[in-house]
Amino acid sequence: MRTESRSPILDSVDIKHRIALWVLVTIGIEAALYYADWWFEPQHRRNLVFFALLSLAIFYGVYRSVVNWFYFLFIKGTPHIDAPAELSVDVFVTAMPGEPYDMFEKTLTAIAAVRYPHQSYLLDGGNDPQLIALCRRLGIHHLDCRNIKGAKAGKVNYALTQSTGEFVMVIDPDHIPEPQFLDRVLGHFGDPRVGFVQVVQGYYNQSESLVARAGAEQTYGFYGPSMMGMNGLGTTVAIGANCTFRRAAIESIGGHAVDLAEDLLTSVRLHAKGWKSVYVPERLSFGLNPADLHSYFKQQLKWSTGMFVVFFRDYFRHARTMTWNQRLHYFFAGTYYFDGLTTAITCVLPILFLYFGLWAVEMELGEFLLHVTPYALLTFVVGWFVQRWYRHPSEKGFLWRGMVLKKGTWPIFLLGLMYCVSRTKVPYLPTPKTAEKGVFTHLVIPHLAVIVFSASAIAYSLLSSDRFEVGTQLMIFFAVCNIVLMTPMVFIAHGNWFRRAAVEPVTDVSAEERPRATGRREEALS
Amino acid sequence: MKRPVKIAFLVAYCVLLLVLFKGIKAFEGWARQAYYSYVTRQMVASASKVPPDKCLLGIYKPELPYSFDPLTWLEDSLGSRFTLVSFYQAWGSLPEHQFQPRLMDEVVAHGRVPVLTWEPWVTGFTDARLKPLSQREHRYLKDIADGAYDFYIRDWARAAVTWGKPFFLRFAHEMTNSQYPWSPVNDNRPEDYIRAWWHVRGLFDTLGARNVIWVWCPYTAGSLAYYPGDKFVDWVAMDVFNYGDLQAENSGDVRWASFDRRASSIYQELSSLRKPIMVAEVGSTDMGGSRPVWYREMLTQVAANYPSIKALVIFDDPADRTSGRWLIDWSIEGSPEVMAEISAGCRDNHFVHIPDYGTILSKPRR
Numbered sequence: 001m002r003t004e005s006r007s008p009i010l011d012s013v014d015i016k017h018r019i020a021l022w023v024l025v026t027i028g029i030e031a032a033l034y035y036a037d038w039w040f041e042p043q044h045r046r047n048l049v050f051f052a053l054l055s056l057a058i059f060y061g062v063y064r065s066v067v068n069w070f071y072f073l074f075i076k077g078t079p080h081i082d083a084p085a086e087l088s089v090d091v092f093v094t095a096m097p098g099e100p101y102d103m104f105e106k107t108l109t110a111i112a113a114v115r116y117p118h119q120s121y122l123l124d125g126g127n128d129p130q131l132i133a134l135c136r137r138l139g140i141h142h143l144d145c146r147n148i149k150g151a152k153a154g155k156v157n158y159a160l161t162q163s164t165g166e167f168v169m170v171i172d173p174d175h176i177p178e179p180q181f182l183d184r185v186l187g188h189f190g191d192p193r194v195g196f197v198q199v200v201q202g203y204y205n206q207s208e209s210l211v212a213r214a215g216a217e218q219t220y221g222f223y224g225p226s227m228m229g230m231n232g233l234g235t236t237v238a239i240g241a242n243c244t245f246r247r248a249a250i251e252s253i254g255g256h257a258v259d260l261a262e263d264l265l266t267s268v269r270l271h272a273k274g275w276k277s278v279y280v281p282e283r284l285s286f287g288l289n290p291a292d293l294h295s296y297f298k299q300q301l302k303w304s305t306g307m308f309v310v311f312f313r314d315y316f317r318h319a320r321t322m323t324w325n326q327r328l329h330y331f332f333a334g335t336y337y338f339d340g341l342t343t344a345i346t347c348v349l350p351i352l353f354l355y356f357g358l359w360a361v362e363m364e365l366g367e368f369l370l371h372v373t374p375y376a377l378l379t380f381v382v383g384w385f386v387q388r389w390y391r392h393p394s395e396k397g398f399l400w401r402g403m404v405l406k407k408g409t410w411p412i413f414l415l416g417l418m419y420c421v422s423r424t425k426v427p428y429l430p431t432p433k434t435a436e437k438g439v440f441t442h443l444v445i446p447h448l449a450v451i452v453f454s455a456s457a458i459a460y461s462l463l464s465s466d467r468f469e470v471g472t473q474l475m476i477f478f479a480v481c482n483i484v485l486m487t488p489m490v491f492i493a494h495g496n497w498f499r500r501a502a503v504e505p506v507t508d509v510s511a512e513e514r515p516r517a518t519g520r521r522e523e524a525l526s
Numbered sequence: 527m528k529r530p531v532k533i534a535f536l537v538a539y540c541v542l543l544l545v546l547f548k549g550i551k552a553f554e555g556w557a558r559q560a561y562y563s564y565v566t567r568q569m570v571a572s573a574s575k576v577p578p579d580k581c582l583l584g585i586y587k588p589e590l591p592y593s594f595d596p597l598t599w600l601e602d603s604l605g606s607r608f609t610l611v612s613f614y615q616a617w618g619s620l621p622e623h624q625f626q627p628r629l630m631d632e633v634v635a636h637g638r639v640p641v642l643t644w645e646p647w648v649t650g651f652t653d654a655r656l657k658p659l660s661q662r663e664h665r666y667l668k669d670i671a672d673g674a675y676d677f678y679i680r681d682w683a684r685a686a687v688t689w690g691k692p693f694f695l696r697f698a699h700e701m702t703n704s705q706y707p708w709s710p711v712n713d714n715r716p717e718d719y720i721r722a723w724w725h726v727r728g729l730f731d732t733l734g735a736r737n738v739i740w741v742w743c744p745y746t747a748g749s750l751a752y753y754p755g756d757k758f759v760d761w762v763a764m765d766v767f768n769y770g771d772l773q774a775e776n777s778g779d780v781r782w783a784s785f786d787r788r789a790s791s792i793y794q795e796l797s798s799l800r801k802p803i804m805v806a807e808v809g810s811t812d813m814g815g816s817r818p819v820w821y822r823e824m825l826t827q828v829a830a831n832y833p834s835i836k837a838l839v840i841f842d843d844p845a846d847r848t849s850g851r852w853l854i855d856w857s858i859e860g861s862p863e864v865m866a867e868i869s870a871g872c873r874d875n876h877f878v879h880i881p882d883y884g885t886i887l888s889k890p891r892r
Contacts, residue, residue: 026543033547034554 013075017388024382025069031374032062038371039361046359046471054349054360057342064339065379067332068221071229072386078231078280081187089118089182089244090165093173094145094152097126104131107173112138116182119165123148123155150258152240153266157255165247170256172241175201175287185244188278195249195275196267198227199242200391202286210401210492211296215289217402220395223281225386231279235329237267238277242285249275261306264333265314271326272318283391293440293493296405297412304337304416311335312420339406340413347410347450347486350478353471354457362471408489411446440493447486447493454479566800567833573760574802574836575886580878581828584610584641584839586807591633591640600842600858603865606872607879610694612641612806612839617678618650625685634691639884641694641741641806641839646670646708646722653677663707667698667714671721676729683730692737692887696763696806697726699743701752705848709745716751723754737888743806747792753799762796763806764789767841768820770813772852782815785824786831793832802836809841809856818863825871838877840868 036059045051091111095104104122111120120140124131127144135142143162145155156170167189171177185197200223203216230236238245240263250256250266252273257265270277290296311334319327352358387396418424441448458479461472527535571578585608589596601607611633617623633640648666649659656662656674669675686693701719704711708719723742730738743763744752753759766789770782785808796803805828810820828835844857858864871877880886 026546029543030546030550033543034550037547037551 012077012079018075021072021075021382021385024378024385025073028069028375028378028382029066031378032066035371035375036062038367039363044361044363046362050349050352050358050360053345057345057349060338060342062375064336065375068226069382070328070332071226071233072382073229074232075225075228075386075389076232077228078188078278080184081190083116083183083186084190086117087167087186087189088165089116089167089169089186090159090163091118091120091169091171092156092159093120093122093171094155095122095124095126095128095131095173097128099173101128101130101134103174105134107171107176108134108138108140110176110179111171112140113179114177114181115179116186118169118182119163121159121163123159125155151262153256153258153262157258160247160250160255167244168247168250169244170241171285172287175241175285176204177242177285178283181284182244184280184282184284188280189246191276193274193276194246194278195270195273196238196243196245197278197280198236198238198244199280199282199284200227201239201242202283202391203289204286205288205291209291210495211293211405212289212291214401214405215296217395217399218406220390220399220402221383221386223283224390224395227279228281228389230329231281233325233329234276234323235271235326236277236279237329237333238263238270241287246275249273259306259310260302261310264307265310268310268314268318268330271323271330272321274321281389281391293443297409297443300409300412301416301419304340304413305419307334307337308417308420337413337416340410340415341417343407343410344414346478347454347482350475350482351450351453351457353475354461354479359471361474362469363474364470365473365477368474368477404485404488405492407485408444408447408492444489444493447489450486451483451490454483563833566797569800570802570834570836575883576802576836576878576880579833579876581835581876582609582837582880582883583872583877584608584612584804584837585842586612586839587842588844591629594632594636597636603859604869604872606869606877607881608840609639609879609881609883610641610837610839611636611638612643614643614645616645616647616650617675618647619652619678620650623650623678625682625689627685627689630689630691630693634884637881637884639693639887641696641804641837643696643699643806645706646675646698648675648707651675651678663712665713665715665718667708667718667722671718671725673725679726679729680733683733683735686738687730687733687735690737692739692884694739694741694761694804696741696743697723699741699763699806700745700765702749703745719752720754724758727754727758739887741804741806743804744792744796747795750795756799756801759799759801761804761837762799762801763804764792764796765807765841766805767807767856768810768815769854770811770815772811772813772854784820784827786827789832793834797834801834803832803834804837804839805835806837806839807841808838809843811854811856812861817861818867821858821864822867822871825868825874825877829874829876 039055039058091114093104093107093111108120108122120138122131122135122140122142123145124142125145125148127146132142134140141163143155143159145158148154148158150157156168160168167186169182169185181199185199188194188197201219203212203219206213206216227236243263245256249270252275253266253269256262257269259265267277290299311330315330315334319330322330349358349360353360390396458476461476567578576582583606585597585600587596587600590611591613597608597611613629615623615626630640630642646667648656648662655677657669666674670679686695698708698719700706700709701714702709708714727740739760740758741761741763742752742754742759743765744750745765766785768783768785768788789805793803808824810817810824828838840858841856842858844855844860846854846856858868
C-alpha cells in the first residue's frame with residue numbers, strides 16, 4: 001500500500017504539457033471573460049443590491065477557478081538532492097490524553113524505523129505510563145508536556161528547548177512515515193536560505209467511509225498540481241504535519257506560531273522573514289482523515305476560522321516583506337473559505353426571488369447556459385488535464401465526493417467567518433478520536449432548509465403563472481442546482497441509517513480500533 | 527527571469543487576452559448573425575410558403591384584372607410568369623367600392639393570386655350617419671377604430687369571406703405618405719392607425735376569415751410605431767421607387783439611386799420582424815440614369831442580399847398620376863433594353879412562379 005516509486009515527472013515538467021496547460025488556461029480565462037462580459041451587461045441588472053450580492057457569489061467561484069489555473073501554470077517538480085551525512089535531526093510527535101495507544105504504537109514504530117539517523121521525541125500532554133514504556137522500548141525521548149499551554153505548537157516550542165537538532169520534523173500521531181522520509185527531504189536544506197521542506201500527506205482510511213474518501217479526494221489536487229504550482233512560485237506552505245523545519249528558521253520567528261491556524265501562520269511568518277520553502281511531491285507519510293461528518297465539520301470549522309483570523313489579523317502586516325508571489329498566494333489562501341458566504345447567497349437569492357419577486361438579475365436561461373458552458377467546460381478540462389500531476393494513479397478520476405462535501409460544508413465555512421468577525425474564541429478543538437456513529441440530522445439543518453425552501457419556492461412560482469417572467473426559469477434552474485448539490489449531504493449525514501445492520505454487531509470494538517485524524521489544512525489552500 | 531522581463535511578459539499576456547477576447551466577440555457576433563438569418567429564413571419561408579432563397583414575381587398593370595391579354599403578351603416576351611396580380615380598390619359607397627368576386631375569380635382563373643390594395647378613402651361615402659364631408663377626414667382612423675365605418679367594412683368582409691379563396695389584402699398602405707388622407711396629414715396618429723387596423727382585422731376575424739393574408743406596408747423606414755403587431759400581420763411590405771431627377775424637386779433628396787440605396791434601411795427594419803417581405807410596388811424612371819441598369823441591379827441585389835423578400839411586384843404603369851405634379855411612365859414594355867434586363871434577371875432561379883400558389887395558400891395555416 002505504501003511503497004512509493006519515484007515518478008519521472010517529479011524532476012521536470014514536460015514542455016509539451018506546459019504549453020498545453022498555458023493554452024488551456026488561456027482559453028479558460030477567455031471563457032471566464034466571455035461569461036463575465038455578458039453577465040455584467042446593464043440590461044441584466046435589476047435590484048442593484050441583490051445584483052451585487054449575486055455577482056459577488058457567482059464570480060467568487062470564477063475567481064477561485066482562475067486562482068487554481070494560476071498555480072497550475074507554474075507547476076514545478078523538485079529534483080532529488082541526496083541528503084548529506086551526519087546532519088542532526090529531531091522528530092517531534094505530539095500526544096493528547098485520550099488518543100488510542102494503538103495509533104502511537106504504529107506511528108512511533110514507523111518513526112523509529114526511519115533510516116536517516118535522528119532523535120525522536122514524543123511530546124506527551126498526558127504523561128501516559130503506557131506511552132512512556134513504549135518510548136523506552138523504541139528508544140524515543142518522552143517529554144512530559146502536561147503543563148504546556150498552546151496545544152500542539154506550544155509543545156513543539158517546549159520541545160525545541162529540550163532538543164538540539166539542526167532540523168526538526170513535526171509529524172502528527174496518526175501519520176506513519178516511510179523509512180526513506182528524511183533521506184528524501186534533508187538534501188534540500190543544502191541551500192542555507194531554505195527554512196522548511198514539506199512533503200505529500202497520504203491517507204490510508206479512504207475506504208472507511210464516504211466522508212473519509214471525500215476528504216482524501218479533496219487533497220489529491222492540492223498535493224499534486226496545486227502545491228507543485230506553489231513550489232514553482234516559491235510559496236510552498238507548511239502543513240501542520242510532515243513538515244521539516246530548520247531550527248534557525250523557527251527560532252528567527254520566535255518559535256512555532258501558536259494559533260488556531262498555527263501551521264499557516266508559521267508559513268506566513270517564515271516567508272515574511274525571507275525564508276524559502278521547498279515542496280517534495282512524494283507520498284512519504286500516510287495518515288487518517290475524519291471518517292464521519294461531525295469530525296469532518298469540526299476539523300473544517302477549525303481550519304476555516306483559523307484561516308480567516310490569519311487573513312484579517314496577520315496577512316496585511318506580513319505581506320509588506322513578502323515577494324509578490326507570496327502576497328498573491330496568501331491572499332488567495334486567505335480568501336479560500338469565503339465559499340461559505342457565497343454559497344449561502346446563491347442558495348438564498350433564488351428563494352427570495354421565487355417567493356417575493358426580489359430580482360437580482362433578469363436573464364434568459366438559454367443565454368445563461370450559452371455563456372456559462374464554455375467556462376464550466378474548461379474548469380473540467382483543466383481539472384482533468386492536471387490529474388497527470390496527481391501523486392498516485394489511484395487518485396485519478398472524477399472526484400465528485402470531494403466536490404460534494406466541499407460544497408456541502410458551506411454552513412461551517414460561514415460559521416468560521418462569523419466566529420472570526422465576532423472574535424469568538426474557538427478553542428483548539430481536540431478532534432474526537434473515537435468513531436461517532438450517530439445520525440447527524442442536526443448538522444444538515446441548513447441543507448434541509450435550502451432543499452425545502454427551494455423546492456417549495458419552485459412549486460409556488462410554477463403554480464402562480466402570472467409570475468413567469470423572463471428570468472424566472474434561470475432562478476428555478478439555480479434553485480434546482482442547489483437542491484441537487486445539497487441533497488447528497490443529507491444522505492451522508494444519515495449514512496448510518498443505511499448501514500446500521502452491518503455496523504451494530506461490532507460497534508464497541510470498532511469504536512476503539514478506529515483512530516480519528518487530527519486536523520490539517522491542506523486542501524484549504526487549493 | 528528579471529523583473530522587467532516578467533512585467534513585459536505580463537503586459538504582453540494581458541494584451542493577448544484582450545485581443546483574443548475581441549476576436550471571440552467578433553466571432554460570436556458573426557455566428558449569432560448567421561444563426562439569426564438562418565432562423566429568419568426558415569420562419570419567412572414557412573410563413574410565406576415560398577421556399578427559402580426563392581422569390582415570387584408579381585405585377586401591377588392598369589389593365590389587370592379586367593383584361594389578361596396584355597399580361598400574356600408581356601409574360602411571353604419576358605419568358606417568366608407573375609404569380610401575384612396586384613390591383614387597387616378604394617373605400618366608398620359606389621358598387622365599384624364593394625368586394626368584387628368576379629374580378630377576383632378572374633385572377634384565380636388565370637392561375638394567379640390577387641394582391642388587393644385596399645385604400646380607406648372616406649370622402650366617397652354618401653351615408654348620412656357619417657360626419658359632414660368638411661370634418662370627416664379629421665383624425666378619421668380613430669372613427670374607423672370606433673366603428674363608424676363598420677357598415678361598409680362588414681359587407682366587404684362578408685363578401686370576401688364568402689368568396690373564400692386566399693388573397694393578399696394590403697390595407698391602408700403608406701400610412702405616412704401625406705398624399706393619402708389616412709396619413710398624419712389629417713392628424714391621424716400611430717395609435718389610431720394601429721387601433722383601426724385591429725378593429726378592421728377584428729371584423730374579418732369575427733366572420734371567420736381564413737383566406738385573407740394581411741399585408742402591412744409602411745412608406746419609409748422609421749415607421750415601426752405603426753406596426754400593429756405580429757399577431758395581426760402576415761406579411762410586411764415596402765414600395766421602392768427611383769424617381770431619378772424628379773426626386774430632387776420633390777424633396778431635395780439624392781437624385782438617381784439604386785434599389786439598394788432606396789431599400790436597405792427599410793428592409794433592415796422590416797426583416798427584424800421576421801415576416802415575409804413583399805416589395806409591393808417597384809419601379810424606376812429614366813430621368814437621370816440608365817433604367818435597364820437599374821432593373822438589372824435591382825434583380826441581382828434582391829437575389830443576393832434580401833433573403834426575406836418573398837415577393838416582388840413590378841409597378842408597370844405607363845401613366846402614374848399619384849406623385850401629384852407629373853404623369854410618370856413606370857412601364858417596362860416601352861423599353862426593349864429594360865425588358866431584356868428583366869428577362870435575363872428573372873431567369874435567375876431565385877425568382878420563381880408557383881402555379882398552384884393559391885392552392886398552397888388555401889391549406890390551413892398554422
